[in-house]
Amino acid sequence: xxxxxxxxxxxxxxxxxxxxxxxxxxxxxxxxxxxxxxxxxxxxxxxxxxxxxxxxxxxxxxxxxxxxxxxxxxxxxxxxxxxxxxxxxxxxxxxxxxxxxxxxxxxxxxxxxxxxxxxxxxxxxxxxxxxxxxxxxxxxxxxxxxxxxxxxxxxxxxxxxxxxxxxxxxxxxxxxxxxxxxxxxxxxxxxxxxxxxxxxxxxxxxxxxxxxxxxxxxxxxxxxxxxxxxxxxxxxxxxxxxxxxxxxxxxxxxxxxxxxxxxxxxxxxxxxxxxxxxxxxxxxxxxxxxxxxxxxxxxxxxxxxxxxxxxxxxxxxxxxxxxxxxxxxxxxxxxxxxxxxx
Amino acid sequence: xxxxxxxxxxxxxxxxxxxxxxxxxxxxxxxxxxxxxxxxxxxxxxxxxxxxxxxxxxxxxxxxxxxxxxxxxxxxxxxxxxxxxxxxxxxxxxxxxxxxxxxxxxxxxxxxxxxxxxxxxxxxxxxxxxxxxxxxxxxxxxxxxxxxxxxxxxxxxxxxxxxxxxxxxxxxxxxxxxxxxxxxxxxxxxxxxxxxxxxxxxxxxxxxxxxxxxxxxxxxxxxxxxxxxxxxxxxxxxxxxxxxxxxxxxxxxxxxxxxxxxxxxxxxxxxxxxxxxxxxxxxxxxxxxxxxxxxxxxxxxxxxxxxxxxxxxxx
Numbered sequence: 001x002x003x004x005x006x007x008x009x010x011x012x013x014x015x016x017x018x019x020x021x022x023x024x025x026x027x028x029x030x031x032x033x034x035x036x037x038x039x040x041x042x043x044x045x046x047x048x049x050x051x052x053x054x055x056x057x058x059x060x061x062x063x064x065x066x067x068x069x070x071x072x073x074x075x076x077x078x079x080x081x082x083x084x085x086x087x088x089x090x091x092x093x094x095x096x097x098x099x100x101x102x103x104x105x106x107x108x109x110x111x112x113x114x115x116x117x118x119x120x121x122x123x124x125x126x127x128x129x130x131x132x133x134x135x136x137x138x139x140x141x142x143x144x145x146x147x148x149x150x151x152x153x154x155x156x157x158x159x160x161x162x163x164x165x166x167x168x169x170x171x172x173x174x175x176x177x178x179x180x181x182x183x184x185x186x187x188x189x190x191x192x193x194x195x196x197x198x199x200x201x202x203x204x205x206x207x208x209x210x211x212x213x214x215x216x217x218x219x220x221x222x223x224x225x226x227x228x229x230x231x232x233x234x235x236x237x238x239x240x241x242x243x244x245x246x247x248x249x250x251x252x253x254x255x256x257x258x259x260x261x262x263x264x265x266x267x268x269x270x271x272x273x274x275x276x277x278x279x280x281x282x283x284x285x286x287x288x289x290x291x292x293x294x295x296x297x298x299x300x301x302x303x304x305x306x307x308x309x310x311x312x313x314x315x316x317x318x319x320x321x322x323x324x325x326x327x328x329x330x331x332x333x334x335x336x337x338x339x340x341x342x
Numbered sequence: 343x344x345x346x347x348x349x350x351x352x353x354x355x356x357x358x359x360x361x362x363x364x365x366x367x368x369x370x371x372x373x374x375x376x377x378x379x380x381x382x383x384x385x386x387x388x389x390x391x392x393x394x395x396x397x398x399x400x401x402x403x404x405x406x407x408x409x410x411x412x413x414x415x416x417x418x419x420x421x422x423x424x425x426x427x428x429x430x431x432x433x434x435x436x437x438x439x440x441x442x443x444x445x446x447x448x449x450x451x452x453x454x455x456x457x458x459x460x461x462x463x464x465x466x467x468x469x470x471x472x473x474x475x476x477x478x479x480x481x482x483x484x485x486x487x488x489x490x491x492x493x494x495x496x497x498x499x500x501x502x503x504x505x506x507x508x509x510x511x512x513x514x515x516x517x518x519x520x521x522x523x524x525x526x527x528x529x530x531x532x533x534x535x536x537x538x539x540x541x542x543x544x545x546x547x548x549x550x551x552x553x554x555x556x557x558x559x560x561x562x563x564x565x566x567x568x569x570x571x572x573x574x575x576x577x578x579x580x581x582x583x584x585x586x587x588x589x590x591x592x593x594x595x596x597x598x599x600x601x602x603x604x605x606x607x608x609x610x611x612x613x614x615x616x617x618x619x620x621x622x623x624x625x626x627x628x629x630x631x632x633x634x635x636x637x638x639x640x641x642x643x644x645x646x647x648x649x650x651x652x653x654x655x656x657x
Contacts (some may be wrong), residue, residue, distance in 0.1 A: 065562055069553070090566070098563020113573050114653055115580075121560075124572075128563050159652040175559070325400040 010081060013040035014103075014215050015064065015183055020076035022056070022063050031287040033059045035239040038314075041183065047217040048226040048247065050262070054284050057219045058106075060236075061187050062219070065097050080183075088329065099129040102176035106188040108168035112160035118171045119156030126178045144174040166197035173204065180212050185220045188200065197330065202229055223266045223280030227251055235259045238295040239285055241314060245321030255323035257302045301329065349643065354637035358630055361411065365629045367407050375619035376425050377401065399425055412626065421627035425617050431627035434612060440629065442597050442608035444514070445532070448525055449593045453535025453540055454586060459535070461544025461582070462575060468549060476541060483538030488592075489599040492531035496603075498525075511606055528600040536589035543585050548578040580651050587643035594632050623648055 022034035034056040041047045049057045064067050064078050066085060078085040080096060088096075097103075103113045105317070112121060121133070122141040160168055169189060176184055186205065190198035206229060209216050218229060226233050226247060233251070234244040235258065243256035254260040258262060261280045271277070282299040285291055291298050297307035306326055315328045377395045381387045395403045400411070404578045416423060421431035458479075500506045507527055512520045524605050551557065561569050597610030605611075609628050616624040648654040 060350070066439045067558065067562060093567065103562060105555055105558065107555055111559045113560070113577065115573075115576055115651060128565075128568070161653045172559070202448055203371060 011078075013042045013216070014045075016040040016077075017060070017064065018077045018079065020060065020078065021065060021074045022059050022068065022071050024071040025340065032074070032274055033239055033287060034063065036076070037236075037239070038076075038326075039131045039217050039234045039241060041217050042214050043182070044209075044215050046229055046231045048220060048230035049236060050226055050233060051219055052224065052284050054238075054287075055236040056239040056273040057148060057221075057236045058059060058187055061103070061185050061219050061260065064185065065101060065103060066220055067097075082233055084117045095129075098125060099179045100180075100181055101183045101185060102179065102181035104169070104172050104184065104186040104189045108165050109190050109192065111172055112168055113335060114160055115275055117157050117159055118163065118168075119158075122178055123173050125175045129179050142176045146172045147192050161307045164221065165193050166201065169193060169201055170204065171198075173201075177208055177214070181214055183215045183263070184209065184216045184218065185219070188221070188223075189218075190225065190256065191220075198225075204228070219308060223251070235262070239287070240291065240324060241322075242293060242328060243295065243321070243323040245317070245319065247319065249319060251296065254319055254338070255321060256296075257300050257327075258296050259323075261299075261301070266285050296326075297314070343648075344429070345639065350641050350644070354634070357497060357637060358633040361467065361633045362413065362416070362626060362630055363409065365414065366622070366626060367405075369617075369620070369625060370405065372617075372620070374620055376622065379620055380425070381508060383534040393442060400537045401494055412623070416626075416630065419647075421630070422623035424614075424616075424624050425621045426624075431623050434624060435609065435627055435631055438609045438612050441513070441606060442594075442601070442610055443635075444595060445529060445606065445608060445610075446590070446593050447603070448529035449532035449596070450589065453536030453589055453593075456533070457540030458544060458579075458582070461541035462548060462578075464541060464545040464554065465548035465569065465578075467556045471546075476545075480538040480542045482540070483534045483608040484536070488531045488535060489603060490601050491534060492528055493604050495527045495531060500574065507604065509605070519522055524604065524606065528604045528606065530598075531600055532593050532596045535592060536586075537590065540582055544582045545580050575599060576650070580647075583647060583650065584640075584643060590638050590639045594636060 003207075018038045020034055021032060021286065023030050023032050039047070039049075039062055045294065049060065058223075059068065059071065063071075063073055064085065066088070073086050076086075080101065085093065095184065097251075112118060116124075117179060118321050119138070119141060120142060126132070126137045126140055127134070130140075132140070153169070155163070160171070163171065172189075175204070188199050189205065193201060208214075218225070220226060230247045232245065233247045235242050237251070237258050243250065243254065243259045245255070250259060250300065251263065252309045254263055258280075265278045265280060267277055280299055285295065285298065291308065293297050293306070294300070294303070294312050295311055297303040300307065310326060312324050312326045312329065314322050314324045316322045317328060318338040376399065377392055380592060381392060381395060393402070400408060403411070412422065419432070421435075423430050424434060427434075460476055464476045467473050496506060508520050508524050513523055514521045554577075557569060557573060560573055597612050599610070600606075600609045601610035602614045609631065613625060613628045615621075616628070
């Protein structure tokens with residue numbers, strides 16, 4: 001009897017965002033903060049989303065969890081394990097949020113309820129998702145806690161205002177990881193912290209991510225953080241993905257002039273202190289006055305006539321990369337390698 | 343903590359003493375003389391008789407001497423005797439204080455029991471017709487003077503429902519039903535402003551809390567009820583709490599006129615009558631008690647504050 005050997009199916013990514021559009025109603029009309037974003041996060045993978053303020057990175061992260069305050073997803077899908085989160089009701093969402101997908105926010109100073117002890121807040125999150133009694137929850141919380149913190153538990157009886165920013169972010173991480181989520185969304189988790197604490201928190205996130213086998217979606221504007229933590233990087237500009245690919249390659253050989261300009265703006269040890277820091281000329285265009293064609297062309301050193309007219313698609317490139325730039329359009333005389341000179 | 347309460351208590355005594363001095367001096371500025379008021383009707387009163395009566399009441403002494411004597415006696419718990427009836431002021435107050443406390447508690451209950459749910463509803467259903475309507479009601483409630491509201495209530499209830507409160511006051515011991523019906527209207531009239539203030543403040547504090555990052559931390563995984571009850575409501579009640587303490591002041595002040603309008607024999611009415619008769623010791627005794635109640639309530643509020651909010655430290 002012939003047996004049919006199952007053909008190996010490509011493993012679908014854990015999280016897949018497809019053509020996501022997010023709109024906000026403002027007194028002056030509707031603006032689109034995210035305009036057709038698509039990328040994916042695989043199991044146990046770390047993906048960094050980078051971009052300037054207002055590029056739509058945080059909105060995208062919040063949209064994944066259906067946590068948009070005042071905004072709405074006007075188009076697109078957010079597939080979690082094959083299920084579209086945009087169509088789920090609150091009940092179904094609750095089973096996923098905080099449980100399978102956890103989120104760490106930017107500001108640890110205000111992200112904890114000031115009226116409850118931090119231990120209580122870790123236990124609370126756990127008990128919402130696991131049918132366990134208080135004691136078991138406490139035990140689990142204290143193990144999460146001790147793993148997220150250099151010193152063990154007496155701190156659990158403290159209130160948030162008694163802890164430093166770094167300690168509070170550790171509490172946030174403990175809350176997020178208490179349910180062993182499969183995906184951790186960290187929205188600028190270190191922006192509010194000073195540099196030494198930042199390094200510790202990033203190290204901690206990396207360790208715990210490996211231990212809990214979670215994937216991580218890291219939202220940041222810090223290229224240094226990207227280089228240290230991410231497997232892949234997704235570069236946002238003005239509500240769109242302009243480039244994505246494996247971190248090392250993107251950082252070494254950016255395929256979009258915006259990425260190249262961002263990297264050039266990072267000061268290094270060799271940066272001449274007498275010289276002014278490199279910056280991208282101009283500002284991110286306001287949402288209601290997007291330039292025609294390529295959204296970056298007004299600030300792009302390599303723009304030519306076509307850029308103001310043709311909106312470039314996200315063009316696939318070799319090595320699992322892609323870039324939204326006309327330089328890569330087939331038939332364009334300019335070579336991709338030339339991007340770096342931008 | 344104990345040290346804090348003791349210190350606040352001492353400050354409170356000082357404040358009451360200062361208020362007493364202020365009221366003592368202000369009373370003497372009111373035109374009209376207690377001796378003339380008492381003897382005016384008697385025909386052919388001689389200047390000697392007037393002087394004799396004044397001496398009886400201790401009014402022949404220099405003003406500061408009178409003040410000093412009052413304060414010294416008050417410190418021992420003796421507020422003197424009524425110029426009018428000759429009864430000890432403490433006895434008069436003891437007789438009437440429970441009635442006023444009952445009215446005050448009822449008014450405060452109206453403020454809190456209506457104000458808190460209204461404020462929360464307003465915030466949770468922000469910009470709904472309910473919210474808009476409540477905002478109008480709040481502004482109206484804050485703007486309408488309590489005595490006028492009391493008069494309106496009586497008038498329109500009588501006009502539309504041919505109903506009016508009992509004419510004769512009964513103590514709760516005599517007839518609880520009649521007593522509560524009698525007290526209901528003044529309690530509502532006194533409590534509406536507090537209700538409006540609490541609803542407005544709670545609405546804005548709840549909206550602020552709902553937008554704060556820590557709500558975003560719990561909201562993803564928690565049922566909306568848990569988010570609202572355990573986190574949002576508790577946090578937004580913190581600022582409202584001190585407002586409740588301050589409302590006690592408004593309510594105490596309001597009792598003076600409302601007890602008079604509704605013929606409730608409490609301390610408010612006693613103050614009202616005593617001021618008219620220039621019965622200085624009674625007015626002063628009542629003022630001391632009102633001041634002490636207000637300070638005490640706010641001390642309790644401040645202590646409870648620390649129970650609700652761990653960030654509060656007593657220093």
